[in-house]
Amino acid sequence: MIAEKVADHFKNIRRKVEAGQRLDFEDGLVLYDPRVPLQELGELANHVREQKHGNVAYYNINTHLNPTNVCIYRCRFCAFRSDLRDPKGYTMSDEQVLARGAEAFENGCTEMHIVGGLHHKQPYEWYRGMLEQLTAAYPTIHLKAWTPVEVGWFEFLTKMSVREVLDDLRQAGLGSMPGGGAEIFHSEVRDQICEHKADSHKWFEVHREAHRLGLRSNCTMLYGHLEEAFHRVDHLLRLRELQDETGGFQTFIPLAFHPENTELANLKKPTALADLRNLAVARLMLDNISHIKAYWIMLGIETAQVALHYGADDIDGTVRHELIYHDAGATTPEFLTVQRMRDLIAETGREPVERDTLYRHIHRDPSDYRKWTVGAPTATVGT
Template sequence: MSGETAFQATRRPFATDDARLQPIAEKVLRGERLSFDDGVTLYRSPDILAVGWLANSVREKLHGNIAYFNVNRHINPTNVCVAACRLCAFGRKKDAAGAYTMALEQAWQTAASGYSEAVTEFHIVGGLHPDLPLEYFLDLVRGLKERFPQVHIKAFTMVEVAFFARRAKLSIRETLERLRDAGVDSLPGGGAEIFADRVRHIICDHKIDGDEWLDTARTAHQLGLKSNATMLYGHIENDEDRVDHMLRLRAVQDETHGFQTFIPLAFHPDNTPLEHLPRTTGLTDIKQIGVSRLLLDNFPHIKAYWQMMTPKIAQIALRFGADDIDGTVIEEKIYHDAGATTPQGMRRRDLERLIREAGREPFERDTMYRTVTRTEDTFTVAV
């Protein structure tokens, strides 16, 4: 869809059976910022199509008919973790069954394995290992840069960075500087979960708190490292907790402009201490995408992570505010350990088919959202 057509779509009369949405719609169509109360109202409205219409109008103003994807490879160097988060099925104590830690050579070989098509991004996250020094992770990144100089390294969550800093007796800034100098190009958005202390004390009490997560992201942005941001929803949080989480992200983004993408992550309870909780429904997933797009007016991108919400729901999300569907991934461990039944990877042509069937135009990007041009198994990135 061209920019003109997208703009014309926003001028079609807004219709809803929920009168509470009318003043919110007027704000959205005037380009005004939504409030905390507006966010709660959006969550509680039963008119999902009206919420989606508004979110799609914002999405198309920003991105027209484009839907982004990339060719990436997930690497999880260790699942050994000192934390005991009730939301996690991935982490293991170091002497537990199933615990693993990759030798550096194994991690580099893992990066090289997979599909024949060249990846543009390595996405690296893992557990909080009690014995691995910071130098292990610096060497890991240096080795990847030496072997794959053209690949962007998106590595280590704010939680991992804070853990590295504490173990190395360095400041957050010094730790991030060392990671950047070793070859880290940007940071993923994981570990944010829900910022509300009430919730965080129950689901991930061993992690840094919400303010520390935000401060770490702020410092990364000040050093020139872009990052993503996430929110884990569908467990014990409420609508107010979700809105609070996003507005705190929005406030930091006003300061730094360092967040690239917001990624809502549906909680998968299987094999966790919270497995008695039900999974999110498709309606909840779709509404979360829409509310995210409407509240996070200063975030360039909203991602429908197909690994978490299934490819089918991700397709629909491209019409409810999402402009990005993530990437090929190749091998994903963290959410599959928690019971995800989606494929562990997807080929580029399959992602393109999903996007086209949703009525969108596929746009292969690198991590910084620059155009990737393919020639057989090689690629070039627009600068």
């Protein structure tokens, strides 16, 4: 009888989606119910995905910069952080940061993704200075930097307001913000996995202020640890609410928890089926966020490819020097070539489209891959 009720509810969800109606909290719980066949859920998410993006799938050419892993926080899910005197700990010099910029430029990168630990011995000027130096040396590379956790730390260090910190970082070269630090917003879970880190209120405050300043940002959710479906749906609806208010989120990235080398190493990594369900549910619930990213570093290449038919329209980029997920046991390659990225997308029957951080077309000089120009914004079908 219960299974029949779930099936009937899913039929109603399908009718709502096909009519362009918004799904609610109870709908989200049903979508996470394992009695809803994953294939049918995927087909519905793919319907929405193709309504928005047709047959294209996006990628970019990017590199990661994690300037230090020394961190004052001890989040239970994190394998990246280190204590100051731990042999694993490191802090990059200005020369090393600029060398990473040079490498990015030589490889045609349009974006640097910059996040790291909260080093209690480094002043705010060290973090700001990275942006300023990279912008001066490589002005064409977009700097997507610092999560709300780091911005909250900068607020503490400087005694400036969040808005003042963000405005100062923007003047130094900040182009947009990543979505990290969201984890799970609900306090029942957040207090267990990252008790002392910036709370959900701070996360939303920082993104709200960033959007008001004209900065675009991404948003994330870490799943597959201590949370339940209730917490995931609550998380998605909070994101949707802020997007209704500001319209500043570009992309949602569901992130699977990797337990290796963390304090939660007793847990099992989410399965590929769980990964696909989270992507599909996100596409259906987040009707006002344009893009859903299947982050291949976290998912694995094969699952990321399948995800392009389960709601995702983006698989991220070439991703040089990713450390955070690899420290937690990710076995994916350290980076992919551009041709490999394009082939992976084409193998799924999708059309590969290179975009920049702000979802504008990138046009490459065929004689010199380091030379490129920004074109028109990528089209969203039906909007």
